[in-house]
Amino acid sequence: LIAERAAGKARFTVAIAGAPGAGKSTLAAGLVRALGERAVVVPMDGFHLDNAVLEARGLTAVKGAPQTFDVTGFDALLARLAREDAVAIPVFDRAADLSRAGAAIVSAATPIRIVEGNYLLIDRPDWRSLRRHFDLTIFLDVPEGELERRLVQRWLDHGHDPQAARSRALGNDIPNARLVIAESAGAEVIV
Numbered sequence: 001l002i003a004e005r006a007a008g009k010a011r012f013t014v015a016i017a018g019a020p021g022a023g024k025s026t027l028a029a030g031l032v033r034a035l036g037e038r039a040v041v042v043p044m045d046g047f048h049l050d051n052a053v054l055e056a057r058g059l060t061a062v063k064g065a066p067q068t069f070d071v072t073g074f075d076a077l078l079a080r081l082a083r084e085d086a087v088a089i090p091v092f093d094r095a096a097d098l099s100r101a102g103a104a105i106v107s108a109a110t111p112i113r114i115v116e117g118n119y120l121l122i123d124r125p126d127w128r129s130l131r132r133h134f135d136l137t138i139f140l141d142v143p144e145g146e147l148e149r150r151l152v153q154r155w156l157d158h159g160h161d162p163q164a165a166r167s168r169a170l171g172n173d174i175p176n177a178r179l180v181i182a183e184s185a186g187a188e189v190i191v
Contacts (some may be wrong), residue, residue, distance in 0.1 A: 001136070001178070001189070002014055002112065002139050003035060003038075003040075003112075004138065005136060006038075006111060006112050006135075007136065008103070008172075009111060009135075010082055010108070010111055011051065011082060011108070011111050011113065011115045012111055012112050012113070012135050012136075012191075013078070013081070013082075013112075013115060013133055013134050013135050013136075014112065014113070014114050014115065014122075014135065014137075014138065015085045015115050015116075015117075015120045015121065015130075015133075015134040015136070015137045015138065015140050015141065015187075016028055016114060016115070016116040016117075016138045016146060017117065017118065017119070017120040017121040017137070017138070017140070017180070017184060017187065018089045018118070018139055018141070018142065018180065019118065019140075019147050019176070019178075019180040019181055020064065020118055020134050020141030020147070020151060020173045020177050020180075021142070021148075021151040021154065021173065021177065022140035022142045022145040022147065023045070023078070023139075023142065023150075023179075024116040024138055024140060025116060026144075027116075027191075028041045028043075028114045028116040028137075028141065029041065029187065031114050032114060033112075035112055037110065038062030038110065039108045039112035039113070039114055039175065040104075040106050040112070040113060040180045041114045041117075042077075042078075042106060042114065042115045042116075042156070043091060043092060043116055043117065044069070044074060044081065044117025044119070044120065045089065045091075045092035045117065045162055046089055046090030046091045046092050046099050046100075046114065047065075047069045047070045047071070047073055047074040047077075047099065048063070048068065048069060048092055048098075048099050048105070049068050049069065049070060050098060050099070051063075051097065053075070053185065054068055061171075061172070062172060063172070063177055064118075064172060064173065064176055065126065065172075065179070066119050066122065066124065068094055069119070071119075071126045071127055071130070072126065074130070074132075075126070075130055076131055077089060078086075078115070078130065078133040079115055079133070081133075082133065083111065084108075085107060085108040086105055086106070087105070087106050087110070088101075088102035088104070088105055089102075089103070089104050089105070089122070089151065090102065090103055091103035094158075109143070115133075115134070116163055118176065118180050119187075120134070120137075120186040121137060121139060121181065121185050121186075121187055122179070122180065122182075122183040123183055123185045124183065124185050124186070124187070128187035129155055133186070134188055136188055136189070137187040137188045137189070138187055138188070138190075138191060139184060139186075139187035139189070139190050139191070140191050141181075141190050141191065142175075142191065143172070144177065144178075144181075146179050147173075148169060148170070148174060148176065151168075151169035151173045151174065151177075152165045152166050153165075153169045154169075154171045155169055185187075
């Protein structure tokens, strides 16, 4: 579907949205592998506010919630990607728990941009304006029980003990997942 719809277009932007743990990054990487050099991933996670900013704003405990992202900066990046030949993008480094500015370059030679992030389709001020950048929207619909299992495993894989992993998943990730599920506007494709 993506290759067919993108055929003949200088730029084609796909949004992959879904709850934390839904498989957005995995799907995006798989699509890039399938589409080859024509596609690149543009992760929303590069627009996480820095931990120092979150601490100053009292938002550390809810890192990953909509208010902990620079949505205006992300919107501006998507606008630049539509018109400029080469754009440096930030990428979130999960191991270091921070965004790395200018960590990747998206060039006009790569026409298919796979944008992935939790809140791409939520119907809130600032966030809803992102939709104008997307040529195709995909939402990953995963049952909450499976999300919980995946999120606990994610934190275990990051070195947390079982109790801490469960606490991280249930304390922050699952509330964010519920928000994404409840507030995301309709996508063209639901997986």
